[in-house]
Amino acid sequence: MTEREPRKTIKEISPIDVYKLLPKTNCKECGEANCMAFASRVVNGELAIDNCPPVTKEEYRANLVKLSGLMAPPVRTVLVGTGDRAMKVGGKYVLYRHEFTYHNPTPIAIDVSDDLTDEERDARVKAIAEFSYNYIGRELRLDAIAIRSTLHDPAAFASAVNAIAAQTDLPLILCTYDAAIMAAGVAHIRDRRPLLYAATKDNWKEMAELALRYGCPLVVSAPHDVALLKSLVKTLVAYGVTDLVLDPGTAVEPGLSGTVHTFSQIRRAVFVDNDALLGYPLLGTPITAWLSPEISHELIQWKEACAASMLLSRYADLLILHSLEGWVLLPQLIWRFNIYTDPRKPVSVDTGIREFGSPKKDAPVLITTNYALTYFTVESDIKSAGIDCFLIVVDTGGNSVESAVAGRYLTAETIAVALKETGIADRIGHRHLIIPGLAARLSGETEEASGWHILVGPKDSSGIPAFLKAHWPPKK
């Protein structure tokens, strides 16, 4: 067992620990009021050390080294790609999300093999680059392309790599176990800082040389053999290659249970045992589902999707998938977005009136809960449809509409009180309130309690534009 010096965990580091090593000049160049405020945000994971311009100067070099050591995550951060689309892989401070927050959302790479025709390849790269989904006002996208050498021919691989590099600025992962093929591929795109897949017990020296020569991060692959994985890491670090990503092997079926166990044990070794040799990002490859003799593509895609989502929850810092089907990718992109949100942020948003567009006296008035995701979903639907309206946000204890109605947080009384307290009546010339479809059963009681006319809106806020078209202004 390789033990690292006991060091403070992210929760044990206090702002004072950081403050002591800062210039303490309160220069405000970082945008914070003073060095202490900056230090607080650093230990909170909101700012990085190098957001302090003075500390990167030569005179503070020793302090910067100490600060970097202090704040270094137990799972290292590996940079893949360059420019705007460069991705940070790993950089984890904690085992459990609730202990702090997870950083660097798991990039999802889709493979492109070098046996495709030019047309097939171009179409696939385009589809990967353009895939996106608007989720509560944000575009969720794919992050990288894994180029696989299936023809075992350096020239063919180099040609595919060059064509793809010219077509997209997405970060690239070059996949081959043959150092000669890898050399052919990486030679022309070294400035893109691709991730090289992979060093194994058979080729590690050649791959290490390529990684050093071209300054690229390297995946270490040892399927189902963590001891070998550690051997390779130890050897490669001694060799001078330090930007490593670990591939402990992903089996989809059979073997997914073993894969989940291995990923978990590696992560626990890092956080429970301070095993520095395993403190690198983990690569999951649900694409192995396609090794199955299964004939139905949909079944393979289903299994790939399930494996991918489990590895997103269980410590994969980078994923390679084959399926480009929306039904496979949508849950991954959304779950990835969700699990990387900060759990310390409250579940609820502020209550009161929100205005959208320029609502006049005859504008519709809608009502929703203060559960953050309900609110953002409704907000996103209203905004994207360009509706002028008022939205009343009721305090439902951070519960969604369905739970708030079931749990009696959203009742005729709470709605009546909210209408009164917000003073919405003074800003409009009607008394019509649109309630969520999932609160339909409250309509009669609410009319009695509030004296307003109640219109039962759609069950899902995506239906608001169509609903207003059909029902607004209300018939006398």
Add this chain to the structure above:
Amino acid sequence: MPEKNPRKEVKESEPQAGQEAISRILAMLSGKERLELENFSLEVGNLELWIPTGSPAAPLSLPVIPQKPSTLLAETFIPRTEEFAGRIHEVKLGETRAGGGSRGKSVIIGGSTYPPFVSADRPAPHPPIFALDVFDMEVPLPRGLMENVKDVANDPAEWAKMNVKKYGADMVTVHLMSTDPLIRDASPAAAARTVEEVLQAVDVPLIIGGCGDPKKDAQVFCKVAEVADGERLLLNSVTLGMTETKTLDVVARAAKEYNHAVLGFTGLELNKAKELNRRLYEYLPPEDIVMDLTTVALGYGLEYSFTIHERARYAALMGDTELQQPTISASTNAWAAREAWMKMDKKYGSRGLRGPLWETINALTLLLAGVDIFMMMHPAAIRTCKDTIRMFAEKDAPAPDGISRWATMKI
């Protein structure tokens, strides 16, 4: 795979044919020979090596370069067996004739002493189980769910039978929606008759779902508890809201008197879950209590559910005696997400696949967080989750050889 036989020595295998030549050239390139090779293009078979010209010459004061290893440095890995002070209570649901009920068999949930799915050597003593939903009145369901149950949707007993026979339900949840004062306000006696019909139709343990009104639920649960005396139903659910209406003690006493278990429901707040358990412990032993910490749909807040389940389970294992109850997840809630049921642009695929996958991933995610009972509906989702649990319950299957082939296979 867990490493049972840590590798003591790792020998470097012979470089494969063809790699030897490359290896020699690369070794040269990394060393002092660099200057001589600059600006060369070197051909080795089809390989073109591009020698960079942009890098500055090595500085005069050379740093000390450590000796590069020429063979693999050996390492070992023995996963640590962690020790946890806490243990999740076991709860028995359903009672057989021998025990005073009429179920074919009882199920036991809980008993975990280790974080879920970390080690094949420390499996949960009781694998998670599946309760399939039945409603006592017509409810609007997404098409993806309705098409599987439409023939039985008006008959809770037939619906329950189908859930058990066709879809392998370990338990059946009877949702007594019709009792809601704001819907049909069906009487406790009518609700109890429905429960009796389902008890006669199937012999698996039942979960009894109320309507959410604390007063009405208390009346219904008391009546149902009485007519199903000794069956070890799971009454779904009791809430802190029942303390305000002074009905929590009434339901808890009925559960105790007639030998049932209760499900304590709280909304994504661990302190509330602890408070509810404290109140319940006044009337019931921990072996009669299951927790519902709230399951939110993927895309609508599943991360809150995931994290609260992880926190609760970790705290319980670390010794928090107020959280050592098994948990339940209403994963059917996944269908609340529009991505599960809505017709979308064709690039997002058919909802016929998207919907069931949504429910599956909702459940698999909470499975990893340690949930003990899943309330679900879609057959494909249930099947996938059952297969996954079976796989985890068995010793890790030897991983197939050659999974590395993914990098170079033709698809």
